[in-house]
Amino acid sequence: MSFTGDSAPIRPGALTVSELNRQARHLLETSFMQAWVEGELSGLSRPSSGHWYFSLKDDRCQVRCAMFRGVNQRLRDIPKEGDQVRIRGKVTLYENRGDFQIIVEHLEPAGLGALQQAFEALKARLQAEGLFAVERKKPIPGMPRHIGVVTSPTGAAIHDILTVLGRRCPGIPVTVYPTAVQGQAATTGIVDAIARAVRHNRADVLIIGRGGGSLEDLWCFNEEAVARAIAACPIATVSAVGHEVDVTIADFVADLRAPTPSAAAEKVSPDQAAWLSRLEDTRLRLAAAAGRHLRQLENRLSHIAARLRDPRRDLQEKAQRLDETELRFRQAMSQQLNGRRTRTGHLEQRLLAHRPSRHISERFAHIEQLRERLNLTLNRQLERRGERLQSAARTLHAVSPLATLGRGYAIVSSDSQTVVREAGSLAPGDRISARLARGRVDAEVIAIRAEPTGKD
The missing domain is CATH 3.40.50.2300 (Response regulator)
Known part of the structure; x- marks a missing residue:
């Protein structure tokens, strides 16, 4: 791999990012055993793990801080955004992000309480x-x-x-x-x-x-x-x-x-020591030998310690990474929920615009109009049919035999219930029956008188 321009190619034996961050953290932790820092508390975050993350700032700079659950539980009062506080802690580096931070071991209000x-x-x-x-x-x-x-x-x-x-x-x-x-x-x-x-x-x-x-x-x-x-x-x-x-x-x-x-x-x-001057030479030789041996042991111990990673720091960094993952998950869930709520709102508006009740109400109004028109049409038809019926009844009544009987005529029939139309169809002694407008008369033919028909 090579680069063009001002950048130089990566040399063999260059540090990886992990190695650089590890050495930087070791340098910070060995240079600052403990530090007292005072400033304004900002961006306090308290995830479900119980750890606290915040920044201390002044008018020009700020520094990230982490205060783990076992320490912050000893505080009687929870600090709030903008408080002036003093902290005591260990200066270190969060290797995963390369962030310079302080692991807080003590926190108290600053200023004159x-x-x-x-x-x-x-x-x-x-x-x-x-x-x-x-x-x-x-x-x-x-x-x-x-x-x-x-x-x-x-x-x-x-x-x-x-x-x-x-x-x-x-x-x-x-x-x-x-x-x-x-x-x-x-x-x-x-x-x-x-x-x-x-x-x-x-x-x-x-x-x-x-x-x-x-x-x-x-x-x-x-x-x-x-x-x-x-x-x-x-x-x-x-x-x-x-x-x-x-x-x-x-x-x-x-x-x-x-x-x-x-x-x-x-x-x-x-x-x-002044009382033990006779033992001073022996003590010095012993101290020198012990010092050399201790230095050898310290060198070996430093070498081993540099290779050995404190498991508590691993746990703390994993807890910090877990908190970051949790925050990202919550933000993603919040964004998805907001999107779903927006989409649900749009669907609800569309559903309201096409709701069945609205169409049913329109159909019921149309049916009611049709019913009124049907009733009006039926009433008109009934009126016309009633008028025609009355007219037909009057016409029928005008040509009805009963109306003729009412004018004084009678209907004569023989025993065989045959209507007698001509006198010549009867003979004396025949029994006849005459139907009047009101009632019936039974009679016997005595004589027959034929009348001219007007054809001769």
């Missing part, structure tokens, strides 16, 4: 009172005799602190003053725990803190009572609340702020 406003108001008031002043802060002892810890006895923070202290300086005694570090009872509990540490008078440094969480989870360390208890504490205090990005009122009031509980344990514990 009610809690943030309360935070800023208390911060300004306590700062004005001088509780944050550098000159009032006590120094942290370089070699503490006893360390106190105010935190939850069951949280991850105490485990991290004790692990670090046990690693760095296991000989220093530690006293834990247990308290709730979240919820309504946390404020009173923290104040009481600090008071117990002061009454015991054992520790010469006091770590106060907990692990990470939302602004609401950390709010007890923003309460005025806790701030004043820390400020009034005669023991040197170290605030170790949340992650490095989390800032509370306790951080400003304490004598020292540590970004995490583990970092607080690092800051208050001495470096016992």
